Amino acid sequence: MKDITSYTDLRAIYTDTLIDLGKSDERILVMEADLMSASGTKPFKEANPTRLINCGVAEANMVGVASGLSSQGFIPFVNTFGCFATRRAYDQFFLSANYARQNVKLVGTDPGVTATYNGGTHMPFCDAALTRVIPDLVVVEPGDGYSLHHLLKAVYEHKGSVYMRLQRKGNPIVHSKDTKFELGKGIVVQDGSDVTLIATGALMLSQAIEAAKELAKENIKAAVIDMHTIKPLDEELTLAYAKKTGAIVTCENAQMIGGLGGAVSEFLSGTAPTIVRRVGVQDLFGEVGQLDYLIDRFELTPEHIVQEAKKAISLK
Amino acid sequence: MDTQELKHLQNKAKEIRQLTIQEIGNLGLGHIGGSLSIVDILTLLYYKMMENIDPLDPRKEGRDKLVLSKGHAGPALYSVLADKGYFPKEWLMTLNQGGTNLPSHCDMNRTPGVDFTTGSLGQGSSAAAGIALAEKFKNSGATTYLIIGDGESQEGQIWEMGMFAAQYKLDNLITFMDYNKLQIDGTTSEVIDLEDIVQKWNGFGWFVQRVDGHDIEVLEEAVLKAKAQSEKPSIIICDTIKAKGFSPAQGLQSSHHMAFSKEVAQKALDDLLAE
Ligand SMILES: Cc1ncc(C[n+]2csc(CCOP(=O)(O)OP(=O)(O)O)c2C)c(N)n1
Ligand SMILES: [Mg+2]
Numbered sequence: 001m002k003d004i005t006s007y008t009d010l011r012a013i014y015t016d017t018l019i020d021l022g023k024s025d026e027r028i029l030v031m032e033a034d035l036m037s038a039s040g041t042k043p044f045k046e047a048n049p050t051r052l053i054n055c056g057v058a059e060a061n062m063v064g065v066a067s068g069l070s071s072q073g074f075i076p077f078v079n080t081f082g083c084f085a086t087r088r089a090y091d092q093f094f095l096s097a098n099y100a101r102q103n104v105k106l107v108g109t110d111p112g113v114t115a116t117y118n119g120g121t122h123m124p125f126c127d128a129a130l131t132r133v134i135p136d137l138v139v140v141e142p143g144d145g146y147s148l149h150h151l152l153k154a155v156y157e158h159k160g161s162v163y164m165r166l167q168r169k170g171n172p173i174v175h176s177k178d179t180k181f182e183l184g185k186g187i188v189v190q191d192g193s194d195v196t197l198i199a200t201g202a203l204m205l206s207q208a209i210e211a212a213k214e215l216a217k218e219n220i221k222a223a224v225i226d227m228h229t230i231k232p233l234d235e236e237l238t239l240a241y242a243k244k245t246g247a248i249v250t251c252e253n254a255q256m257i258g259g260l261g262g263a264v265s266e267f268l269s270g271t272a273p274t275i276v277r278r279v280g281v282q283d284l285f286g287e288v289g290q291l292d293y294l295i296d297r298f299e300l301t302p303e304h305i306v307q308e309a310k311k312a313i314s315l316k
Numbered sequence: 317m318d319t320q321e322l323k324h325l326q327n328k329a330k331e332i333r334q335l336t337i338q339e340i341g342n343l344g345l346g347h348i349g350g351s352l353s354i355v356d357i358l359t360l361l362y363y364k365m366m367e368n369i370d371p372l373d374p375r376k377e378g379r380d381k382l383v384l385s386k387g388h389a390g391p392a393l394y395s396v397l398a399d400k401g402y403f404p405k406e407w408l409m410t411l412n413q414g415g416t417n418l419p420s421h422c423d424m425n426r427t428p429g430v431d432f433t434t435g436s437l438g439q440g441s442s443a444a445a446g447i448a449l450a451e452k453f454k455n456s457g458a459t460t461y462l463i464i465g466d467g468e469s470q471e472g473q474i475w476e477m478g479m480f481a482a483q484y485k486l487d488n489l490i491t492f493m494d495y496n497k498l499q500i501d502g503t504t505s506e507v508i509d510l511e512d513i514v515q516k517w518n519g520f521g522w523f524v525q526r527v528d529g530h531d532i533e534v535l536e537e538a539v540l541k542a543k544a545q546s547e548k549p550s551i552i553i554c555d556t557i558k559a560k561g562f563s564p565a566q567g568l569q570s571s572h573h574m575a576f577s578k579e580v581a582q583k584a585l586d587d588l589l590a591e
Contacts, residue, residue: 054507057437058508060472
């Protein structure tokens with residue numbers, strides 16, 4: 001594989017990593033529902049013509065077929081837009097993939113506002129919340145190219161179903177070659193003592209880092225954590241930083257109800273009640289527009305994070 | 317249809333194609349292919365067949381309705397609605413921009429004249445069946461038109477609706493399948509083949525016709541025959557060309573959702589007018 005920093009889009013890292021894994025493991029299959037061109041998995045098909053299964057525009061069937069393939073030992077990586085991956089095939093993913101204890105890796109692309117021009121019908125705000133309530137499911141959202149590459153390997157090695165939120169475009173680099181990635185283990189991107197910004201996903205991790213810079217200008221020391229695994233939540237790290245900073249802001253490109261903010265709040269309220277402010281989509285439907293417009297419209301900017309951080313600190 | 321009327325409708329279709337190319341061209345990218353393949357169907361419906369529709373009263377009781385289940389073709393419908401005066405033509409230049417009333421996929425709560433919200437393929441078909449059933453309850457005599465894609469027809473929901481509409485004898489439901497033989501990842505026959513599509517719908521108990529989806533005269537005859545049916549829902553399988561009238565990508569898979577420059581748009585408009 002090429003050097004991670006040389007990629008312009010995360011989706012290419014996704015495909016190249018699968019091609020790599022697929023070389024030594026023929027059980028790996030890629031499944032698509034007429035969005036191969038969007039997911040960017042065509043090179044996998046070129047490398048393995050029979051192992052990319054295009055199901056046509058039929059997501060529910062795709063997830064059901066993936067479950068059957070899994071029961072026979074295959075490891076299907078199933079791709080479609082996050083909205084359809086979850087909402088459209090939820091019962092199939094819930095029952096055939098998870099309740100039946102299968103090994104289906106469902107990948108929902110274009111999370112949250114990154115669905116931009118596809119608009120409200122295509123804007124997955126609720127996929128994190130929907131998947132987080134499925135018992136034993138692992139829910140991940142990589143924060144950069146390195147994270148995607150290494151977590152995808154971990155997802156492959158994990159025995160059981162996974163839901164991955166995958167931003168297709170851009171390749172922000174936050175981590176380095178030497179960063180260790182493990183499912184269920186958050187990563188401290190920078191340390192701080194006044195407030196902790198817990199972010200998930202490429203968009204919001206970058207926003208949180210920006211926000212921390214802004215806060216630093218006002219002499220507020222913010223810790224930033226990449227919580228790439230929303231489920232299972234890294235409780236140990238969350239607890240440690242709740243105690244250390246006494247104020248938390250969660251940052252997610254998703255409906256704030258039931259997602260990362262929900263997970264952190266649920267955990268802390270029963271262990272170490274701490275002020276948790278949540279940055280995320282506030283119980284709204286998506287809408288169409290450019291990324292910048294939507295980030296602003298749904299209050300996902302560094303400024304909003306800064307504002308919430310100050311509020312959290314003031315409520316300590 | 318007399319030749320004068322036919323000519324008029326054909327010209328109208330050309331204008332709608334022009335508007336749609338300008339609308340998407342102004343943004344620089346969009347679903348040009350699937351929008352242009354249904355322009356002749358839309359033109360026939362909105363300028364000839366649909367009854368009781370009123371741009372000044374978009375939600376008029378008892379009007380005929382259209383559900384564009386392949387909601388990504390919204391830009392073509394917006395061109396028609398703007399041309400008919402449901403909203404100002406300037407709105408077309410706001411397509412997909414933040415705060416617009418014209419989102420990429422049809423939204424009944426944002427766009428005057430849009431009868432149902434669509435975008436998740438398959439869903440519009442059931443909504444249309446629900447509307448048709450409601451018209452039966454209301455005894456309105458109104459017709460519900462539905463446009464589905466060929467790729468879209470791979471969704472199980474289309475076929476669930478198919479059985480439902482036959483069971484409930486929705487003869488007031490007239491469906492067009494835009495058979496442009498292309499979806500995003502290839503031809504429909506490469507991805508998941510639909511054939512024998514006529515026999516499939518026949519087997520579902522529908523009244524099936526297959527026509528040239530760009531021949532307005534033939535389309536009209538098919539709609540009239542469909543309207544004359546009693547008890548059976550109708551489907552008109554329309555053989556079409558994706559991106560019809562858009563010279564840079566007519567008939568190409570790449571036309572599904574493509575980016576193109578202002579110059580390419582201008583060239584396409586020139587070619588269209590020269591046709
Ligand atoms: C449920 C669902 N799955 C996937 C998509 C993404 N998508 C939009 S258009 C399209 C292809 C549709 O093909 P077709 O119906 O043939 O459209 P047309 O050729 O008329 O543009 C797909 C997969 C969607 N909008 N809804
Ligand atoms: Mg098609």
